[in-house]
Amino acid sequence: MDFTLGSADTEWRDRVRAFMDEKVRPRVADYEAQQRDGERWKVLPVVEDLKTQARAEGLWNLFMPPSHGATPVDASFTFDGPGLSNLQYAVCAEEMGRILWASEAFNCSAPDTGNMEVINRYGTREQKDEWLKPLMDGEIRSAFLMTEPDVASSDATNIQCRIEKRGNGYVVNGRKWWSSGAGDPRAKVAILMGKTDPGAEKHKQQSMLLMPLDAPGVTIERHLPVFGYDDAPHGHMEIRLDNVELPGSAMLLGEGRGFEIAQGRLGPGRIHHCMRTIGAAEEALDLMVKRLMSRTAFGKTIAEQGVWEERVANARIDIEMTRLLCLKAADMMDRAGNKAAQGEIAMIKVAAPLMALKVIDDAIQAHGAAGVSADTGLAHAYASIRTLRLADGPDEVHRRAIARLEYKKHR
Structure with a gap:
């Protein structure tokens, strides 16, 4: 089996990675300062600025599937994204997931992504012109x-x-x-x-x-x-x-036909969460290793303590295994469709948050009291990803679906 990404896959990933490193990460302090200033429920200028830059670079609506034939009122506007496959988007979303709020800069944040996919797939031309166009333009948001x-x-x-x-x-x-x-x-x-x-x-x-x-x-x-x-x-x-x-x-x-729409919406949405979650786990592992190598206790760096070597090794093993399962699910969605990939989607929806929570928890432990503060972002990441064991269906529902697929093999 060849696990090497193609040139088209790495091109998009590397463009997103470069934008994250060069444009988003340097603005984290600005984001936090703007959040603290004034009332809470407001538009943050730093995000709007980054959205303008990302769109100018063509890093916009990367999740968006091809349109379903509706012609917009504005002939100069199409409802298509750049045409990335689920596999290509997976490696891009992982990069976005390293900073919790970053996906909005690319107009790729939930629940807008799932809502745009629903309107694109099931909406009339009039519904698309009224709601999908401003959503894809990043002018409005949705729930x-x-x-x-x-x-x-x-x-x-x-x-x-x-x-x-x-x-x-x-x-x-x-x-x-x-x-x-x-x-x-x-x-x-x-x-x-x-x-x-x-x-x-x-x-x-x-x-x-x-x-x-x-x-x-x-x-x-x-x-x-x-x-x-x-x-x-x-x-x-x-x-x-x-x-x-x-x-x-x-x-x-x-x-x-609401149940039908819900099933069509939640498949891609579930795996998008998982892609970003792998990025959050990578970010936590980076923070953990840097902390362990910079602090000394009992005569040697914390990194040299045996228990931490085991935790770091397990984190790398778990991230790699989870990424492969996520990419397998994305590839199956591309090749065979969402229904054929339902087992893999359910498995990654259970596995990814559990993996990330373990890595983030170890990173918090490595930082000591700083880990539960607002300084590192780890506590907020833990809180956010803990919700993913409930969002788009709790673990128990997905495990039930996986078990039933197993039972079906033996009937």
Whole structure:
């Protein structure tokens, strides 16, 4: 088996890596200073500046698949990205993942990536012109409203938010939470999942709508911190929906097809998270090694203590194994399609966060008290990646899917 990346793969990766090293990393202090200054829920000039530079260099919408034939109103604008495969994007996303907020500079951050893919794949021409174009231009941001506080949302058939047909439009009532991205002042639209027909077959009850976040009846009730981090200006919100009226044109694909859309959205989104997570683990390992080699205890560097040699070696082994599984999943998606790769996608979704959390935890330990402070970024990385064991389906759901694929082989 040949694990060597082709020239096209390394070209994109190296361009992203160079932009990260030369443009993004030197601005980390600016980002942190701007976050601390003034109110939390604001647009950060440093990110907007980096977005302009990345777009000028063609490092923009790298995740975006080819469009599905819709012609935009503006003939000079196409809905295509640069045409990277999942495998090519994987090595780019790993580079972006080394700094938690960096993917936004390339217009490649969640939940916008998944939302853009949904609108690109399932949206009408009018929906694309209204929402996909400004999203791809980086002018607005978006949210994804699926999870609910009163049900086990890991089973999407439990969703209770009600979408009722009224005349030529729809009325939405319900409550959503962990609506990531809804705190950003640039967030203008949400993809919302709810039930249009509770009496239909179990997987045909759900539908998805495009909902403007400033529609009457949409109320952000509270912000939900993650281990005390507010993740501003992105944020995770609890949202109440009271008689929100939407036109019929807001429906995506058709009534009863929400579950189908969800499955199409979550496959690529799950692996995008994993790609970035491998980058975060690499960053933590770099920080850990530098710390171990720079500090002395009991007459020798900490790096020379046997326990740390074992931890560093295990970190490298685990990162390499996880990367190979991630690249295998991406390659299968390219060659055989997302459905054929469902087992590999589920496996990497379980493996990548667990691996990264172990590496980051060891890096925190190597830094001592500094590791749990805000100085190194490790504590924030740990908090962010811990959520990935829940986001886009908890580990238990993915393990269930993996086990069922194994059972199927022996039936």
